[in-house]
Amino acid sequence: MPSHDRSRQIFEQAQQLMPGGVNSPVRAFRAVGGEPVVIARGRGAHIWDVDGNDYIDYVASWGPLILGHAHPSVVQVLQKAAERGASFGALTELEVELARLVCAAVPSIERVRFVNSGTEATMSALRLARAFTGRDKVLKFEGCYHGHADGLLAKAGSGVATFGLPDSAGVPASYTAETLLAPFNDPDAVSRVFDAHPGEIAAVIVEPVPANMGVVLPEPGYLRFLREATERAGALLIFDEVITGFRLALGGAQMYYGVVPDLTCLGKIIGGGLPVGAYGGRADIMALIAPEGPVYQAGTLSGNPMAMAAGIITLRILSNDGVYRGLDVMGAALADGLREAARAAESPVTLTQLGSMMTVFFASDPPRDYASAKRADAARYARFFTSMLDQGVYLPPSQFEAMFVSLAHLRADFDRTLDAARTAFAAAR
């Protein structure tokens, strides 16, 4: 068994100083038990903890590290950017270059605003949608996560498509009263919400391929239905592509499925590992953003040169021919290998995979929405996770997250992963 003495020491100190000892809840391993390992460094597809244990990493910092850790080109541009000065709070040419790359790649984005997180991106996109339509209500889907802005921390009340109730302490009911909810993959539920609130809904916000209830695939025609239903109702369609943006294709899920929203939220990959979020879309809508229009949104470090430099080199590398075909092949190969390993261990597992993102559900059927995803056996996932961690494979510490393959993963990494999985599926029985 690997030693975690140093991790334990550091985590003990961390808990004295920071709530849960972490700066984001999921990192505390509470969904899988045990204590988190403290990471010292990463390179390529691998990370090492402070006790020197080596892990094949499938968290990728929750998605951003699609090139792998410490990619030489990213390190180089960051060193140069740091030498020129980390931030000026003024326009730099780097912002123009990253904006050009994003607008060229993402079908819906004619103009873009950079912020510092996915939360800021979705919060700002909703404010913009409300201003553009003059309407107050928004519709989101159970199990989809769009960051921690008050109005988006809502869960379904009683019944199905109802007013949202706060999903966190400290959020007044009035802040989620304008948030409507429906199950994902249920067109009738969406129609019922629009019928119940004619002329009131500013926007529908959706993860086009939800990854925050584990990876759940949109059923054929569902995204097209949301596009047509919002157009009919005079509401905007917002794709939260913080995870799927530049992950599923250079143009994200909207390119992959051929459904173009009015606004798109981005994050993670476009920062190359540094804090960046963005929202963008139709030029006539984006024209409402200050200082051009009346919708206020601002940020001290928005568009900072370090993050822009990392994002630019990342998107340039992703723009090379064959990158996404390679990621698709690798993702499918790993998913097939994991399915085979689960079958060999007679473990009832469903593996949902699209491109380089996937989730191992301890369930007999692939979930289609949050209610079915929640029926997965999270306790078995926790046992699987722990066995994989002890064998040097670092998976998301929650059943309701996504695993990511990067351009840095090698066949040897997959072979080692599948060896570990055969043992871990048996341990999780």
Ligand code: KE4
């Ligand atoms: P951030 O504010 O964490 O940068 O982005 C929020 C966000 C928005 N939209 C989607 C689809 C997201 O997945 C996220 C954040 N993702 C989580 C993991 N699923 C971040 C990990 C964490 O919370 O620590």
